[in-house]
Amino acid sequence: MATQVLTPTQYVADGTGLDITALLATPTGTTLQFSNTGREILHVSAGAGSETVTVDVGVTILGQAVSNFTAVTLTSGHLVAFGPFHALLNQPGGNQVLVVLSTITSIQVALLQTIGVY
Numbered sequence: 001m002a003t004q005v006l007t008p009t010q011y012v013a014d015g016t017g018l019d020i021t022a023l024l025a026t027p028t029g030t031t032l033q034f035s036n037t038g039r040e041i042l043h044v045s046a047g048a049g050s051e052t053v054t055v056d057v058g059v060t061i062l063g064q065a066v067s068n069f070t071a072v073t074l075t076s077g078h079l080v081a082f083g084p085f086h087a088l089l090n091q092p093g094g095n096q097v098l099v100v101l102s103t104i105t106s107i108q109v110a111l112l113q114t115i116g117v118y
Contacts (some may be wrong), residue, residue, distance in 0.1 A: 003098075004029035008040050008113035020079070024108035027089035032099045032109065035092055039114045041083040042099060047075035047106030057084060058091035071102070084114070 004027050012018045024045055034040060044053055052071040059066055074080055085097050101107060 001022050002029040003031040003033050006032055006034040006042075006109070006111040008111040010115050011111045013115055013117050014032065017062065018095070020055045020110055021111040023112070025110065027081070027101060027104045027109050030101045030104055031085050032101065032111075034111055036085050036087065036095045036097045037076075037113070039089065040085060040097070041081050041112050041114065043079055043081050043112060044074065044075055044107045045079045047108075049074070049076040050097070050102075052102040053082065053087070053102045055089060056091075056100060057089055058067055058096075058098070059088040060092070074107075 009018075009023055011082045020043055024043065032042070034042075053074065054071040055069050057066045057068050072080065072082075082099065087095070089097050091098060101109075
């Protein structure tokens with residue numbers, strides 16, 4: 001299935017609130033890709049209990065691939081947050097993170113980005 005490029009929505013400062021549920025959308029691809037600034041948080045809501053999410057590790061050590069984290073099995077009706085993401089998770093040669101979903105059926109995602117408060 002195709003890769004879907006996500007653009008983050010920034011969190012809102014100072015108590016005005018952000019409706020994360022309204023931002024959730026059904027993905028169009030099982031591989032999600034986004035730019036990593038270290039402030040991104042991927043929210044995933046599952047409608048079934050056997051769906052999984054795997055964060056792809058992009059780094060190599062001495063030219064050797066590093067194993068991905070163990071896939072996270074989601075619980076139906078729960079909202080799970082992934083991130084922020086360390087730069088070592090970036091794909092080679094850039095700042096892109098890949099997250100792989102087991103399915104795009106009965107699942108919704110929203111990419112949010114934290115902001116600084118001064």
